[in-house]
Amino acid sequence: MATSPEPEPQATELISGGHLVAKALKAEGVDVIYTLCGGHIIDIYDGCVDEGIKVIDVRHEQVAAHAADGHARVTGKTGCAVVTAGPGTTDAVTGVANALRAESPMLLIGGQGALSQHKMGSLQDLPHVDMMAPITKFAATVPHTERVADIVSMAFRECYNGAPGPSFLEIPRDVLDAKVPRDRARVPRAGGYRASTRRQGDPAAIERLADLLVNAEKPCVLLGSQIWTTRATEAATELVRTLNVPAYMNGAGRGTLPPGDPHHYQLSRRYAFNNADVIVIVGTPFDFRMGYGRRLSPEATVVQIDLDYRTVGKNRDVDLGIVGDAGLILSAVTQAASGRTDNGAAGRKAWLEELRAEETKAYEKRLPLQHSDASPIHPYRLVHEINEFLTEDSIYVGDGGDIVTFSGQVVQPKSPGHWMDPGPLGTLGVGIPFVMAAKQARPDKEVVALFGDGAFSLTGWDFETLVRFDLPFVGIVGNNSSMNQIRYGQGAKYGRDRERVGNTLGDVPYSEFAKMLGGYGEEVREPGDIRPALRRARESGRPSLINVWIDTDVYAPGTMNQTMYK
Ligand SMILES: Cc1ncc(C[n+]2csc(CCOP(=O)(O)OP(=O)(O)O)c2C)c(N)n1
Numbered sequence: 001m002a003t004s005p006e007p008e009p010q011a012t013e014l015i016s017g018g019h020l021v022a023k024a025l026k027a028e029g030v031d032v033i034y035t036l037c038g039g040h041i042i043d044i045y046d047g048c049v050d051e052g053i054k055v056i057d058v059r060h061e062q063v064a065a066h067a068a069d070g071h072a073r074v075t076g077k078t079g080c081a082v083v084t085a086g087p088g089t090t091d092a093v094t095g096v097a098n099a100l101r102a103e104s105p106m107l108l109i110g111g112q113g114a115l116s117q118h119k120m121g122s123l124q125d126l127p128h129v130d131m132m133a134p135i136t137k138f139a140a141t142v143p144h145t146e147r148v149a150d151i152v153s154m155a156f157r158e159c160y161n162g163a164p165g166p167s168f169l170e171i172p173r174d175v176l177d178a179k180v181p182r183d184r185a186r187v188p189r190a191g192g193y194r195a196s197t198r199r200q201g202d203p204a205a206i207e208r209l210a211d212l213l214v215n216a217e218k219p220c221v222l223l224g225s226q227i228w229t230t231r232a233t234e235a236a237t238e239l240v241r242t243l244n245v246p247a248y249m250n251g252a253g254r255g256t257l258p259p260g261d262p263h264h265y266q267l268s269r270r271y272a273f274n275n276a277d278v279i280v281i282v283g284t285p286f287d288f289r290m291g292y293g294r295r296l297s298p299e300a301t302v303v304q305i306d307l308d309y310r311t312v313g314k315n316r317d318v319d320l321g322i323v324g325d326a327g328l329i330l331s332a333v334t335q336a337a338s339g340r341t342d343n344g345a346a347g348r349k350a351w352l353e354e355l356r357a358e359e360t361k362a363y364e365k366r367l368p369l370q371h372s373d374a375s376p377i378h379p380y381r382l383v384h385e386i387n388e389f390l391t392e393d394s395i396y397v398g399d400g401g402d403i404v405t406f407s408g409q410v411v412q413p414k415s416p417g418h419w420m421d422p423g424p425l426g427t428l429g430v431g432i433p434f435v436m437a438a439k440q441a442r443p444d445k446e447v448v449a450l451f452g453d454g455a456f457s458l459t460g461w462d463f464e465t466l467v468r469f470d471l472p473f474v475g476i477v478g479n480n481s482s483m484n485q486i487r488y489g490q491g492a493k494y495g496r497d498r499e500r501v502g503n504t505l506g507d508v509p510y511s512e513f514a515k516m517l518g519g520y521g522e523e524v525r526e527p528g529d530i531r532p533a534l535r536r537a538r539e540s541g542r543p544s545l546i547n548v549w550i551d552t553d554v555y556a557p558g559t560m561n562q563t564m565y566k
């Protein structure tokens with residue numbers, strides 16, 4: 001009997017775990033990883049070379065993790081950091097925790113000792129997954145090379161469960177280094193393993209909110225960070241304009257409306273919350289920044305919209321809660337309200353004028369300090385100069401204590417998505433990594449960062465990474481040779497004669513540090529010199545630090561009012 005010839009044995013292509021990681025990153029649209037090297041993770045770098053993924057190597061893993069967080073904020077895509085086992089992973093914990101509280105989608109990949117040496121005391125072995133579980137949306141070990149890309153895609157998917165946040169994967173060294181037949185490993189296809197998670201909210205609730213707003217005499221809205229997360233700028237703008245509702249903004253929601261817009265309000269927020277009849281809180285929790293919800297008038301009808309069902313009604317009862325995507329919900333509300341014969345817009349003119357008068361009063365009260373010619377420089381003058389310096393294309397990063405609290409009142413981003421602060425974890429040290437991520441992702445933008453001298457010191461060495469990767473920015477250090485925000489509280493609690501414990505820094509000329517590392521730097525001691533120095537920093541086209549010596553003995557109202565000292 002004739003037998004058909006045996007098929008020629010095919011040479012099966014082999015692929016390593018690190019290369020599978022890179023393929024999965026590529027499928028997610030990751031074009032850059034932030035990392036600090038270690039023997040456990042180098043196969044991932046090798047895979048990144050093949051996939052065309054840029055490797056930015058930093059000097060501390062905290063920076064890598066914050067940069068991944070920053071990347072997500074700026075681009076709306078998942079950020080990625082890769083760190084080695086043990087201390088590499090523990091160094092990154094702060095960045096992951098910050099991303100959790102800020103609802104920022106990022107993946108941290110950590111190395112691990114070989115599975116074959118599990119619990120034998122291998123170099124840098126730690127229970128990473130147990131450590132990361134409480135501060136991530138998903139934390140797992142990859143147990144086999146064939147599963148690498150599959151589990152990476154799973155981790156990405158989990159970042160978008162409800163409000164976004166971080167995921168963590170540890171990949172043991174032998175799992176990363178081993179090679180498996182290419183066809184045994186599932187490599188998810190770009191766009192093939194994640195669906196849109198945008199939810200429109202209960203239609204009945206949307207009708208009800210439209211009714212509430214149409215009939216409100218004194219409504220206001222607070223546009224929180226999720227306005228930017230969900231890219232809801234247009235929807236929010238349309239709603240406030242169509243219905244004539246004053247808007248306040250916080251966190252990454254700042255800049256949704258430009259300064260000067262008739263519906264942009266900032267300084268009259270407390271007055272509005274005390275006097276409004278309908279308050280709509282969008283995409284921000286009732287946390288310490290909101291006095292846990294206690295600062296809203298008890299008579300007001302309160303509506304809360306959030307991506308996460310756990311945030312709605314937390315700490316404070318609401319009259320109406322809607323879970324879903326801010327943009328879809330606000331658009332639907334505008335549409336529902338437009339069907340009414342009279343949407344009440346004209347009737348709210350007096351309320352907007354009342355708030356504008358409050359706003360103007362507060363602004364004028366502060367203006368003399370913003371123009372102060374005092375030497376040493378008043379912090380209000382510094383932040384005023386920065387605000388005047390920003391353009392529509394300046395992404396502003398704030399990293400510090402008291403000086404950044406001053407800037408929160410005065411500096412107004414001119415465009416949406418152009419404001420970066422740590423978020424509710426309040427992490428000092430986000431500045432340099434956020435600058436790195438912002439400039440890397442948006443080279444067309446100018447990045448301007450204000451640091452406290454204390455905050456800068458936490459991650460300042462990565463100024464060198466900005467030089468090495470040619471990521472220019474305008475940096476300003478508000479130098480009071482102190483951790484002033486903490487000092488204020490110590491003085492208030494223990495008396496001024498005992499306030500100088502554990503909060504005093506040296507008189508460091510940070511411009512010299514910038515120059516030493518290959519950047520641009522200037523020292524500024526007179527208020528009139530601030531603006532020209534900032535301009536020269538801009539024109540230098542290099543990473544820069546303008547070190548501005550500010551008055552050490554004045555504090556921002558926000559620092560003096562902190563409830564933790566009361
Ligand atoms: C990582 C971290 N450590 C400590 C703190 C507590 N903290 C809050 S403000 C502050 C002082 C910051 O000093 P600086 O950056 O110089 O700003 P200043 O208050 O002097 O303007 C400190 C230490 C924190 N928020 N984050």
Ligand SMILES: [Mg+2]
Nearest residue numbers: 452453454482
């Ligand atoms: Mg300071």
